[in-house]
Amino acid sequence: MSIPTPTPSSNGARRGxxxxxxxxxxxxxxxxxxxxxxxxxxxxxxxxxxxxAKKLVWRDRGEPVTHINSLEDCLTHAIKGGARAGSLAFGLxxxxxxxxxxFRVFKSPKELRFAIVRHAIFGEDSLRFGAMIGSFxxxxxxxxxxxPLVSASTPxxxxxxxxxxxxxxxxxxxxSHLRPLEPxxxxxRQTDDEPLDGVNTPGALSATALEHQLWVRxxxxxxxxxxxxxxxxxxxxMFERRNQRVGxxxxxxxxxxxxxxxxxxxxxxxxxxxxxxxxxxxxCAQIMYAFTMRPxxxxxxxxxxxxxxxxxxxxxxxxxxxxxxxxxxxxxxIQAILGGKERIISPTNRSFLLSLIDIAQNNPSQLPHHGxxxxxxxxxxxxxxxxxxGCFIVQLERFVEVFTWxxxxxxxxxxIPVILFKRNVFFKKPAPIIGQSLLNTIRSSxxxxxxxIIYQAALCWKINMYELLSSPQRRPFPVPQWLLRVLVxxxxxxxxxxxxxxxxxxxxxxxxxxxxxxVLPKALEVYWTTSMxxxxxxxxxxxxxxxFTAIGTGMFMSIYQNSPExxxxxxxxxxxxxxxxx
Numbered sequence: 001m002s003i004p005t006p007t008p009s010s011n012g013a014r015r016g017x018x019x020x021x022x023x024x025x026x027x028x029x030x031x032x033x034x035x036x037x038x039x040x041x042x043x044x045x046x047x048x049x050x051x052x053a054k055k056l057v058w059r060d061r062g063e064p065v066t067h068i069n070s071l072e073d074c075l076t077h078a079i080k081g082g083a084r085a086g087s088l089a090f091g092l093x094x095x096x097x098x099x100x101x102x103f104r105v106f107k108s109p110k111e112l113r114f115a116i117v118r119h120a121i122f123g124e125d126s127l128r129f130g131a132m133i134g135s136f137x138x139x140x141x142x143x144x145x146x147x148p149l150v151s152a153s154t155p156x157x158x159x160x161x162x163x164x165x166x167x168x169x170x171x172x173x174x175x176s177h178l179r180p181l182e183p184x185x186x187x188x189r190q191t192d193d194e195p196l197d198g199v200n201t202p203g204a205l206s207a208t209a210l211e212h213q214l215w216v217r218x219x220x221x222x223x224x225x226x227x228x229x230x231x232x233x234x235x236x237x238m239f240e241r242r243n244q245r246v247g248x249x250x251x252x253x254x255x256x257x258x259x260x261x262x263x264x265x266x267x268x269x270x271x272x273x274x275x276x277x278x279x280x281x282x283x284c285a286q287i288m289y290a291f292t293m294r295p296x297x298x299x300x301x302x303x304x305x306x307x308x309x310x311x312x313x314x315x316x317x318x319x320x321x322x323x324x325x326x327x328x329x330x331x332x333x334i335q336a337i338l339g340g341k342e343r344i345i346s347p348t349n350r351s352f353l354l355s356l357i358d359i360a361q362n363n364p365s366q367l368p369h370h371g372x373x374x375x376x377x378x379x380x381x382x383x384x385x386x387x388x389x390g391c392f393i394v395q396l397e398r399f400v401e402v403f404t405w406x407x408x409x410x411x412x413x414x415x416i417p418v419i420l421f422k423r424n425v426f427f428k429k430p431a432p433i434i435g436q437s438l439l440n441t442i443r444s445s446x447x448x449x450x451x452x453i454i455y456q457a458a459l460c461w462k463i464n465m466y467e468l469l470s471s472p473q474r475r476p477f478p479v480p481q482w483l484l485r486v487l488v489x490x491x492x493x494x495x496x497x498x499x500x501x502x503x504x505x506x507x508x509x510x511x512x513x514x515x516x517x518x519v520l521p522k523a524l525e526v527y528w529t530t531s532m533x534x535x536x537x538x539x540x541x542x543x544x545x546x547x548f549t550a551i552g553t554g555m556f557m558s559i560y561q562n563s564p565e566x567x568x569x570x571x572x573x574x575x576x577x578x579x580x581x582x
Contacts, residue, residue: 065581068145078142085578086134092420093126096412103408128240132248136236137578140557143228145582225561226554233553234546245545246299250521253548255571256555258517262566263559276512281501283516283523288455288497290526293321293490297529302522309452311401312376313337320371324490327367329360334375343379353378370488373463382464391460398456399449410444411437417570420577443508451503458496462487513568 066077097120105113120126233252237245265271272278290298291306307314319333334357338345345353352374359366373382373391380397381390415437419426426433466487469479486492504512556567560579564572 059577059580061576063580068149068582071146071149074142074146074149077145078138081141081580082134082138085137086130088578089133090126090130092416093129094121096416097121097123097126099412099416100408125241132236132239133578135239136232136553139232139235140228140579141582143231144224144557144561147224147228222558222562226558229557230550230554232557234550237546237549243301245549246525247521249545249549249552250525251518252556253552254517254521254524255567256552256559258513259559259567260555263563266566276516277501277504279520280504280512280516281498283519284451284501285494285498286523286526287519288500289490289494290530292317292493293325294526294530295321297526298522299525309402309405309448310456311398311452313340316371316375316378319375323368323371324488324493327369328364329356329367331357331360334360337375337378340378345378346381348381349374349378369485370463370466372467373460376459382460391457391464394460395453395457399453402449402452403445406445406448407441411441414440414444440508443506444511447503447506450506451500454503455496455500458499462492462496510569514570517568 068074068077098117101116101120105116108116237248240248287298287306291303295303307317310317313336315333315336319329319337322328322330322333334353338350338353352372356367356372356375377391377394380394415434418433418437422433466484469475469487470484504515507515556571556575559566560572560575564576567575
């Protein structure tokens, strides 16, 4: 058998194949490296995309100040910030609407549910709120960054890190006794799990980690922040409904007052124990007096809300007012109470109310000087001078009704901010967060229930005491007439409101300041309307919500931009998410 000899062509083919194999073997590591580099680049791109998407809805603490070098930069920065803030505000308003809607949407007809949900998300209220916040942020950013460029009075570059003050990470309430915030240097960095409290703490954080521990703001002249905030606020408020502008202007104005007071109080060493409770008590006294005696001085929507919370028939409140002020009674008010279908009136109370109608028509001089308990809670027999437990049972019933009524509303107020401001903790350990929110909701609902029963119990006590002491046969001792008149006088309702304000001690301490700031503008509105009405110049100030908004936003932004530690925790966090450092 002969062995084939290789031909020249076969030898060339072998050499070509060997050369190709060697080239492939040599290029394999390079292709592997290129594939790895491509995977790394793809992962980096995805991470960058996620970070960019996150920044659209969430601003990390310590975001650096944006460099503004020209008016064109100001305009671009303002448009981006305004669009982001408007979108966030729209989403927040829609989210609150949806959360509250969950508790009642299933009670609506099926054919209307989709329309109700659609209106809750894309309704006019959400769009107006987003437009108001977006325009405010855009205008403020443009003006605040443009004024130094135009006037050339302050540098437009951000401050050095050594001059950037630190805010307490876990502050939840405004406190006038806070120490001045101290700058943090390289030797005073904090670890992620330690609060920034101004104490020297060794550490070796990177620049990025340190940046996220700081709240860097562009600090400039207070007058610049005031002017920018005032102009932006006056224009932005016009996007809201006319009937909503006054309430928003009031809240912004008192937040500006709060920040200014805390700043001055720290500067001059002023400290008032339980100042939030005192403010809340005085405000509630004025509001409840207006609700019972002067409803024309209080906003109609707020008046209806108080009436719903009190669980008292509106005509009963009106009849009590006319009896107390004028010793007069409209029989139609009693007929409206008797014709109510919400609850069944007890036979004893029905007979008493019918007798009141007869007295009002035939012998009005014999009408009582107050609204009797039979009229205030006609479904439960009155105590008739402490002769039975009827009025006591009313308090328990009112507490349960108010508690269950406010539970879903307070649930939204406690849970949604936690999801927004502590989202990382919430998604890692949702059970403890939800449990704490549930406890806070129970506490807040209890607070309002206690508020109502304090007022109701004091009112029933006042009426029963008057009926007992005014009866010569039943009173245990003689009582001067002036004391009896005090019990049923108009100022007595002011005292009842002040007593109800003590219910604020039930609430968490960190929320007391917020609640005080909520009711304060309502009380100021009542006082303003009453005093200006007496002076006859009230009509001169109609439509002035833009002016009050301008003053309020000017004060607020002046404090926020230069000493935000004097603002309440929630207000500061919300404004930082919307506005950023500059």
